[in-house]
Amino acid sequence: MLLSYEGVPEIGIFIRVTEDFAFLPPNMRGDKTNKIEESLKIHAIKTQINGLPLLGCLIVGNSNGILVSQHISEEEFKKIEEEVHIPVERIKGRFSAVGNIILVNDYAALVHPEVSVEVVDQIKNILKVPVQRGSISGVNLVGMAAVVTNKGMLVHPKTNEKDIVFLEEFFSVHADIGTVNMGSTMVGTGLVANSKGYIAGEDTTPIEIGRIEDALGFLEG
Numbered sequence: 001m002l003l004s005y006e007g008v009p010e011i012g013i014f015i016r017v018t019e020d021f022a023f024l025p026p027n028m029r030g031d032k033t034n035k036i037e038e039s040l041k042i043h044a045i046k047t048q049i050n051g052l053p054l055l056g057c058l059i060v061g062n063s064n065g066i067l068v069s070q071h072i073s074e075e076e077f078k079k080i081e082e083e084v085h086i087p088v089e090r091i092k093g094r095f096s097a098v099g100n101i102i103l104v105n106d107y108a109a110l111v112h113p114e115v116s117v118e119v120v121d122q123i124k125n126i127l128k129v130p131v132q133r134g135s136i137s138g139v140n141l142v143g144m145a146a147v148v149t150n151k152g153m154l155v156h157p158k159t160n161e162k163d164i165v166f167l168e169e170f171f172s173v174h175a176d177i178g179t180v181n182m183g184s185t186m187v188g189t190g191l192v193a194n195s196k197g198y199i200a201g202e203d204t205t206p207i208e209i210g211r212i213e214d215a216l217g218f219l220e221g
Helices: 030-040 074-084 117-127 161-171 206-215
Strands: 021-024 043-046 059-061 066-068 088-090 102-104 109-111 131-133 146-148 152-155 174-177 191-194 197-201
Touching: 021 030, 021 074, 030 043, 030 197, 043 074, 059 102, 066 074, 066 117, 074 088, 102 117, 102 146, 109 117, 109 161, 117 131, 146 191, 152 161, 152 206, 161 174, 174 206, 197 206
Parallel strands: 021 043, 066 088, 109 131, 152 174
Antiparallel strands: 059 066, 102 109, 146 152, 191 197
């Protein structure tokens, strides 16, 4: 499925997806909300963080827990907490754009190399996965340099073979390189996915879609 938000194809900035939930801006159109729920077989939660629609940047999570920006209001926090029924915490430390600095599935989490020991421990405790600091193709914003599910992973096109092997072993999935939205290398800005489906920015080409479907495990054979 191809999608834009307010005419912007960088949907990964505005949408955060887990195996069970899609966090969407409050003004996301009803027909698009329904398509997201149907395509990914998840429950949509319309919310914002500190009044902003940048949910892909300010929320991250897996089947075990959710981490949000420390700038979230109490009302916004309670809404998420009530709807997800799994642990929700504000991220500690100086980084607030948790979706940019954490790449996670149900098996592992890769985080920005400058994340503190305290935050690494928090991520382990809430998301209940092994955590390692690192970058992808020299990019510290690992949450936007790749998209990972419990089935597969699409990574920045300049990622070398050695790093791909590491990522495959660490996240326990198949990984491959690709782009979105007619050549954007920061694939997390234009793609959201779980093990049941994916949604790409509306400028994503058929060739890019083929790479996405292969990397994320949606091609037969």
